[in-house]
Amino acid sequence: MENPFRYGSIVTGEYFVDREQELAELQLDMRSGQNVVLVSPRRFGKTSLVLIVAERLRAQGVLVAYLDLLTTPSKATFANGLATALYRDLVGFKGRAWHKLQQFFGQKSLLPTLKVGPDGTPSIELGLGERSGELDTALARLLEIPGQVATDQKKRVAVVLDEFQEARLIDDHLPTLIRSVWQMQPDVSHVFLGSQRHMMQRLFTDKSEPMYRMAKPMTLDAIPSDVFATFIKGRFAATGREITGAAVDRLLEITSCHPHDTQELAYFTWNLAFLEGVVATQETVEHALDRVLRAESARYTEVWSRLTKTQRLVLLALATSGGAKAIYSESYRQQYGLGAQSTVQSSLKGLRDTELVDMIPPAKYWIPDPFLRAWLLRMTGAVTG
Numbered sequence: 001m002e003n004p005f006r007y008g009s010i011v012t013g014e015y016f017v018d019r020e021q022e023l024a025e026l027q028l029d030m031r032s033g034q035n036v037v038l039v040s041p042r043r044f045g046k047t048s049l050v051l052i053v054a055e056r057l058r059a060q061g062v063l064v065a066y067l068d069l070l071t072t073p074s075k076a077t078f079a080n081g082l083a084t085a086l087y088r089d090l091v092g093f094k095g096r097a098w099h100k101l102q103q104f105f106g107q108k109s110l111l112p113t114l115k116v117g118p119d120g121t122p123s124i125e126l127g128l129g130e131r132s133g134e135l136d137t138a139l140a141r142l143l144e145i146p147g148q149v150a151t152d153q154k155k156r157v158a159v160v161l162d163e164f165q166e167a168r169l170i171d172d173h174l175p176t177l178i179r180s181v182w183q184m185q186p187d188v189s190h191v192f193l194g195s196q197r198h199m200m201q202r203l204f205t206d207k208s209e210p211m212y213r214m215a216k217p218m219t220l221d222a223i224p225s226d227v228f229a230t231f232i233k234g235r236f237a238a239t240g241r242e243i244t245g246a247a248v249d250r251l252l253e254i255t256s257c258h259p260h261d262t263q264e265l266a267y268f269t270w271n272l273a274f275l276e277g278v279v280a281t282q283e284t285v286e287h288a289l290d291r292v293l294r295a296e297s298a299r300y301t302e303v304w305s306r307l308t309k310t311q312r313l314v315l316l317a318l319a320t321s322g323g324a325k326a327i328y329s330e331s332y333r334q335q336y337g338l339g340a341q342s343t344v345q346s347s348l349k350g351l352r353d354t355e356l357v358d359m360i361p362p363a364k365y366w367i368p369d370p371f372l373r374a375w376l377l378r379m380t381g382a383v384t385g
């Protein structure tokens, strides 16, 4: 017997629920050469969504290249990663002669070397030095490839850059370089995925930013509770187990339908019910939450230890009040002992940079991680009695 819930990696098929509208919209955009920037808090399902769309589009003959910027910490590794993704997804490693590879990149005056990883995965190395001028020229040539493939092969092409909030860390001018080449490719769909909502949004909506108005904004919200409830019951039923309606309600109340955390808590709940051979009840869910918090506790303690005093107070305030629409107001700051407005402001900046706090425009601050909220609430419970 297998646990019917999955968390931590990308999900597809029976493990993936809802997002019908987002799937259809993204599919249409990517097929139409529309640029898209897809933003959500961490672990809301961006990568899963885009990879499902990519599979569907490939089945329709659209070429879709995908690169995760977390795997390319420098400009040179970004160039290698992009070369690999473009060749793998637009041409394909299988059954291609070595000279084809040379030819493909040779047109761009690039000299590829084929590497094979321990697991047999091929990758391309361009042997570029860290000299900035040379690298920029090579990168610009690489970035031209999607447009050229689209023209030469008369095919629809889409390129996905995941974890795009990392672009600036790779190199401060990388977004500028990407824009300068990709704005000349009207028929290619460029898709940018990222968390760190405020940073991503600024990059694409601030007039002074290089990516300003380059892509259509799309956001992923939590999954609607009725859809998630049906999914959870269905997954239990598919394994011959049962969960009460009240237990599902409690589970979704704890996670506020956060996709990853709902799957995680459901996973622990199913395990407990299975091992004890019982119907999952509200009590089972509470037990499962204990287990999850115990599993996550070391991580949260580590995070907590690195925060300033005001950051800790702000987090506790947000956990207790369930978010705040007027965090800077005199009354809110006084109620939770937060101190001066300027201190709260700088604390919030740090908390948002590390994604512990998120802001929903115009000004609602909240903690997007449900288990961190639960962990904080337990801590205040322990402190106050």
Ligand SMILES: Nc1ncnc2c1ncn2[C@@H]1O[C@H](COP(=O)(O)OP(=O)(O)OP(=O)(O)O)[C@@H](O)[C@H]1O
Pocket: 006, 007, 008, 009, 010, 011, 015, 016, 017, 018, 019, 040, 041, 042, 043, 044, 045, 046, 047, 048, 049, 195, 259, 260, 261, 263, 264
């Ligand atoms: N549509 C969905 N249906 C069910 N579970 C989902 C769905 N989307 C996401 N999840 C859950 O969330 C987890 C994270 O999904 P995914 O990695 O696609 O999100 P992400 O937004 O790309 O995360 P990250 O911020 O880490 O890049 C999955 O392992 C799964 O448990």
Ligand SMILES: [Mg+2]
Pocket: 046, 047, 048, 162
């Ligand atoms: Mg992702």
